[in-house]
Amino acid sequence: MFFDDRKKRILSAIVETYIRTGEPVGSKTLSEFPGISVSPATVRNEMAALFEMGLLEQPHTSAGRVPSHLGYRAYIDSLMRAKPLTEDEKDGIDALFNIGDPDPDKLLADCAEALAEYTGCATIAMTTTPSYVTVEHIDIVPADATTVVLLVIASNGVVKSKVCRLGFRVNTGIADFFRKFANDRFCGHTLKEITAEFMNSVSIQLGEYSGVFNPLIVGIYELCKEVYDGQYYLGGREKLLTYNEYSDRALEIMKLISKRDELGPVIGNNPSGVTVFIGKENSLSQLSGSSLLVARFSIGENDCGTIGLIGPVRMDYSRLIPHLEYFAEKLGTLLSITYQRKTGDENG
Amino acid sequence: MFFDDRKKRILSAIVETYIRTGEPVGSKTLSEFPGISVSPATVRNEMAALFEMGLLEQPHTSAGRVPSHLGYRAYIDSLMRAKPLTEDEKDGIDALFNIGDPDPDKLLADCAEALAEYTGCATIAMTTTPSYVTVEHIDIVPADATTVVLLVIASNGVVKSKVCRLGFRVNTGIADFFRKFANDRFCGHTLKEITAEFMNSVSIQLGEYSGVFNPLIVGIYELCKEVYDGQYYLGGREKLLTYNEYSDRALEIMKLISKRDELGPVIGNNPSGVTVFIGKENSLSQLSGSSLLVARFSIGENDCGTIGLIGPVRMDYSRLIPHLEYFAEKLGTLLSITYQRKTGDENG
């Protein structure tokens, strides 16, 4: 009753066949598998043992076997042979992102969409900003008579801008005054510190001018919050409809995925590399019928976000895990190019 | 066999009941309707007449009647009594958008989402830019050593910005040079004219500098294109899953809605006010089981976009049409405030 080699081959065969067909796998099918050259009866004995060990489940008495949650776990952790991406696949993905100077937000959104397309799963792409990131510089640029552009540059290299319409003419004197004021007040503060209360106290310091400058104060707050909160993009939620596992649960899951509050904490706290949550392993009970794959990506050394995949437990892990990994790497590389200034390259 | 008052009342009752229940409506149910005080047999005679006139359909011999496409049309065009929004509803919607100086893009996306929430339908919010809109001003603002912010201001008041990372240090001299160059070349041209070919010819004029400035040229192109193309936001596509009409077609419709190429032309060319396409009236055959409601919104006098609603043919037109109308108005008002500068208010 050890977990010997033949048992491993049988478990692998069951997982792979079930993933492919979605039907419980029977002893006859397995006995015809290359690498399993024993009779159905022997396979049945082995299956009974694997069932005892908790690695298989039986939908009902007279059906074949299905991997249990532990069965998948054993398969993924030690039996599965990951299918690395072919060069063609890599080229295809590279080509998608082969655009100069991409907008980081758009990049992330596109990545979520592309990942969904490649994997047939719902995807999430999320960035997180470490709490030590500070405001490095604030700029205000008159665009036309009453319009200015606000810029917030964070210490991690992220730059966000917002167009502000003011109720009065803005000349360079006013712009210079506000620029100095804002930089004095905000530079060096972590983004985390820039709260609504903080903004209130700053506003008070503007005294009689607090009214007219309020749109700018609010604008700065919004930009800092935008940088600190990071992004949360979804892709391909409708892909779930293609799996009959979701025939009556698709709406619920799709709604859940949309909720950053719910999913953000779950996917945001994982080690580097690909982490897999199989069915009931998910902390969210609604995901007990789904598997969640997450991979972190980083800019240089700094971990900065997560991409994730949600699909039926019966998903092709051996293909999807390397894919997710590749997308995460790619994303990290591309963002690192965009945000490289911290590590030099200022010649020109 | 005229379309007399009683027939109208019966048709209205059928449409309204069917919209509410989703079940074919029978003569007995109708005879109990207030306002229809005749026996089921009489109702049957009338229904037979309405059927002859093409206003009703029969799912099968022994079922009740269902409004035909023409039946809905007659109902919407002349029988329906629109349910105006209550003050509470208006207040609720107003509250959603009660934010100072909103980002127009975000406003549109939020509007699509809110409209979906209020109506239970999938929504589209789209902007279009008239072909006479020109580039009014281009600005380039150094943000840090090698980063600049590009600004494109269009003659319709739209301002878009993009952060560009350059491979070299940018001083004010360089910025001033490029600003002048860009404004000389682009200002006054319509956005429509700013094509890839046009950009190429401009790039050539930069001679030996075309290489280093290429990111900026590309950036300007992207911004102009972004303004000219306008936005296309979707909301609540998953709402369709709540209707069993879509039980096996949801994926197809959801994919269709995502395709701007397909839907853009359909919803972009409509008169002002709310336009309704019922089922087969839609030019896209995939929408033959859906109704499409579109409403234009405008900034001041200038028509600038469309919001649309997609749901089952059996939708509550009397409620949704006024809602869509209100959202369109609201959106127009809010955008007009943002883009008001064309009509004055430059005091300060």
Added chain:
DNA sequence: GTTGGCACTCGAAAGATATGAGTGCTAAAG
């Protein structure tokens, strides 16, 4: 340890039956 044989289980598919809402038609009443 492995295998063929065999009775047994149980879900899915196919067929049979019943139910009932709703119809069209007819003829009588208003």
Added chain:
DNA sequence: CTTTAGCACTCATATCTTTCGAGTGCCAAC
């Protein structure tokens, strides 16, 4: 001429029954 009750008829839906077969567990033989 319009309205209505009566009635036979239709047909989708629901329920129940039957059949079918893939797959199992166990046993005895190899």
